[in-house]
Amino acid sequence: MVDKEEAKEKIEDIKQTATLKKEEAKEKAEDIKQTATLKKEEAKEKAEDIKQSAAEKKEEMEEGVEKTRTQAEKMLNDIVSTIRSRQEDFSKAITDYTTALEKPLADIIDTDKEIIIKTDLPGVKKGDVEVNLTEDSVEIMAKFEEEYSEEDVDYIRRERNYGQTRKFxxxxxxxxxxxxxxKFENSILTINLPKVEGEKFKVDIK
Structure with missing residues (x-):
């Protein structure tokens, strides 16, 4: 009878021990599960941080590329603008130079006794006209006063001659x-140039 009770107690102890072991195993499993969950959350946070960092670096790179592209475009636009400005200045200089060579316009009249030159010099004062000559050439120089400064006004079209001009x-x-x-009258310069008469020689006829 005693043996039966002891056996029953042992079975009960074993049962309680098994229950305790089961509880401990359950607690350990729960701890492992929680640890795994924490590890998973940490890994997820790290992955999110890496993703965000990569996105920020990508955005910085894109901003850098855009900034560089904008600077390059601005530099190119500045270069093109400078070239166009230089071309305009060069074209204006060529036009002014060509105009200065072509003007003032003149009529040259050849008669038996003299050569007459008539030149239009509108807006020129008598004191701003100079005539230099040799026996076979005439040089006319005139200064056209500018009415307005380019700094004060913008010309829409500019065809009249200004500045120093020379006609050879x-x-x-x-x-x-x-x-x-x-003589200089009514803005017209008239130059009368008597011709040199050639010497006449009498030829004896034999």
């Missing part, structure tokens, strides 16, 4: 330099 005319025959006369 090669004469078809030699002239008497000391007998040349010139």
């Amino acid at each position: 005319i090669a004469l078809p025959s030699k002239v008497k330099v000391k007998d040349v006369t010139a």
Whole structure:
């Protein structure tokens, strides 16, 4: 009878021990599960941080590329603008130079006794006209006063001549330099150049 009770107690102890072991195993499993969950959360947070960091770096790179592209475009636009400005200045200089060579316009009249040159010089004062000559050429220089400063106004079109202009005319025959006369009336310069008369020689006929 005693053995039966002891056996029953042992079975009960074993049962309680098994229950305790089961509880301990359950607690350990729960701890492992919680630890795994924490590890998973940490890994997820790290992955999120890495993803966010990568996104930020990508955004920084894109901003850097955009900034570089913008700077390059601005630099290119500045270069193009400078080239266009230089071209405009060069074209204007060529136009002014060509205009200065072509103007003032002149008529050259050849008669038996003299050569007459008529030149239009509108807006020019008599004191701003100069005539230099040799026996076979005439140089006319005139200064056209500018009415407005380019700093004060913008020209929509500019065709009139301004500044110093020079006209060189090669004469078809030699002239008497000391007998040349010139007058300036109604903005027209008229130069009369008497021709040099050739010497006449009598030829004896045999």
